[in-house]
Amino acid sequence: MPSGIVSYGVYIPRFRIRASEIARIWGESEDIGRSLNVFEKAVPDMDEDAVTIAVEAARHAVDRAGLDPCRIGAIYSGSESHPYAVKSTGTIVGEAICTSPAFTAADFEFACKAGTAAIQACLGLVSSGLIDLGLAIGSDVSQGAPGDALEYTAAAGGAAYVIGSRDLAAEIESFYSFTTDTPDFWRREGMPYPEHGGRFTGEPAYFKHVTSAAKGLMNKISVTPEDYDYAVFHQPNGKFPVRVARKLGFTKEQIEPGLVVPHIGNTYSGSCLIGLAATLDVARPGDRIFVTSFGSGAGSDAFSIKVCDKIEEIREGAPSVRDYIAKAQYLDYAVYAKHKGKLRL
């Protein structure tokens, strides 16, 4: 039976730091924003973390469609910055959104694609009839080491998707995943900051996996980029998704609504999911959206999504991605470092 997105919700913290401010501190060109196509990124408040962001996004998802949270039979939360290495974020989200205890939960990790993996797991449980609704979340307060290139893009934010098989706002028609052991970017247990392979994260990692998953899906269901109104690709910076879209044959117009990284940075597990939400905020019934995530380590999940009539009914029920992008409050580097706990006291 058709399954897909019953509702969605996002949360992006209000604080921002400009790329030019980070560059100022580290003696880089203040024009660096243009070369990354990331001009500012979202910074969490001192009392926010991947869990609080997950809760806010999940609450919006439930409220948007006026759902009864007790129908949720699974909560899978994906992040690279779960505050507990042992104790599931899903348990806290469940209590916060008033589910009954009759649900399963587990935390996902697959770098930036943990959220889409969570969606796939929910699709399985829902379309087999084992549960009524599933909640898949991608949220992060990703850390970039001070002075490292990642510091310009590692941002905070999250999105939550309620997956079900009736009253669909958007049907997930099919998906295809491509996964290999590719050590392009990782973080060892107990280490505060990730390591990355520099240019190795490009062709052998991001581009290979995104294009393989995307082409795999297009072959599987016999579609071409022209069959889609919109496309969303994982956004580690503002250049890669533009390049991969072009490589695959998608246009700038198709990816435009979902390209949020220039304004909020790379929200890691939230990246693709926030891009998809931004697209759902404007898409019309009948529109088709092609989504491909990427997680370092490495893997990509590609989805073909068709928007349904119900989207019009639920869209106004919670804040949009643009609403959050507009609420920006700028910090200088010192306050940013304090917020991110980079200052060892």
Add this chain to the structure above:
Amino acid sequence: MTTHSPRFWRCIPQRYRLTGTHCTMCNEYYFPPRTICPNCRRDAKMEEHKFKGTGTVVTYTIIHNATEDFERQTPYNLAIIELDEGPRLTGQVVSSKSGIKIGMRVRPVFRILGKEGERGIIYYGTKFVPIED
């Protein structure tokens, strides 16, 4: 090592979801929940009530000197907020571009309240932001 888990856990429905009580006998609402209504005492008929969380600032302060647990967040706003249903509670008002004032309308958000050091549990709960935010 960490000793407060049960005490915190017991209050999760209140801190996460603002679950209180309502005396159907005298129609008074209580948050935090009271098992016994001070008006009706043993004649009370109490039921659970989940508060919307929207309310108004009755009074406030800006804390500059805090206990060790909160030292890093200073200065921060603390207010007594009257929930729309009636009861008052004490809570932080965060992320406010416009500062804080008596009469300001607020809504609830889910935030970290504190942590038991580097190794202990994280206390999550409800803080408030201005309603327009």
Add this chain to the structure above:
Amino acid sequence: MRSVSIIGVGCTKFGERWDSSLRDMALEAGVLAISDAGIAGEDIGAMYVGNMSGGRFIDQEHIGALIADCVGLSRLHIPSTRVEAACASGGLALRQAILAVASGYQDIVIAAGVEKMTDVSSGTAADALSAAADREWETFFGATFPALYAMIARLHMRKFGTTQEQLAEVAVKNHHHGYLNPLAQYHMELKVEDVLKSPMVADPLHIMDCSPITDGAAALVLAPTEVARKYCDTPIKIIGTAQASDTLALHDRREITTLDATVHAARAAFSQARIEPSQIDVAEVHDCFTIGEILAIEDLGFVEKGQGGKAAEDGVTCLGGKMPVNTSGGLKACGHPVGATGIKQACEIALQLRGQAGKRQVDEAEIGLAHNVGGSGGTALVHIFSR
């Protein structure tokens, strides 16, 4: 119920007493009091000791037995009770002692109070003090003790037009009184600008609006009035004793800018004593923060609700004014060793009524009042004394 009088008083110097332990100070105050009363250890029937938090400050509980022991009374096996009501522990210890004598159950009873607050860091002390608030629903959410009174002040300013300058006047006055009290923690005069320029603790309260962390002890000897003159030339009669409670959390109060516990205790005490507030010649009230004194003089009935700030500004409550308040220096300048404060207040009133208050003597003081509050108003004690 028979009448009770104070026949002896003793009070240590208040301050940072690095060289003195809790036991040392309790002994010091105890010896002063029983020497003043001219009694022997064998005369003591019972002891009540006010102490808020031996556990948090010096990891010591079982304070009742400890104090009886360290003042040398262990072999007499007297009943010794530790009394706790946060900052009102001392006032409550006094009340318990009065009731023991008034009931006829005991004859000579010691009411004491002691607190040793400087053996821990100020952060730990602040956290221990915040246990006087609602731990689950105030402190847990980030409230500090000054924050609670700051919120009262903020609303008082909004409702009645009280100003920060008027709050500062309370501190200035109490420092002026403290300057004249050899036992006070602070001997420095203040100006309003000094208060307003001092760092902000919790808006609108500056650090100079707040009472300090203090070590100290005080003790009283009580006896039935009918035999008091055997021991002392000027026994001070307790003509009213009352205690009241209220919600623990400030947000649950009927009215944030009124301490109903004070109102109720005052009403009961004045009724017992059969006098009006206007007949009080001198009062020690609970100025844990400057706003505390303003609330107190309103809620005790000395001035109309909302007029407390103006009274401070007009010098009504200063030595030489119509109604001198906190001639000891109050909690602000004399210091606030939590468990001892309520007893110290009674000692000060006794000295005033005896005419032994030295440079801070209120002329012809006949009737005095002591007011002690726990937390942000969860408990209040009011005692009225006469010559």
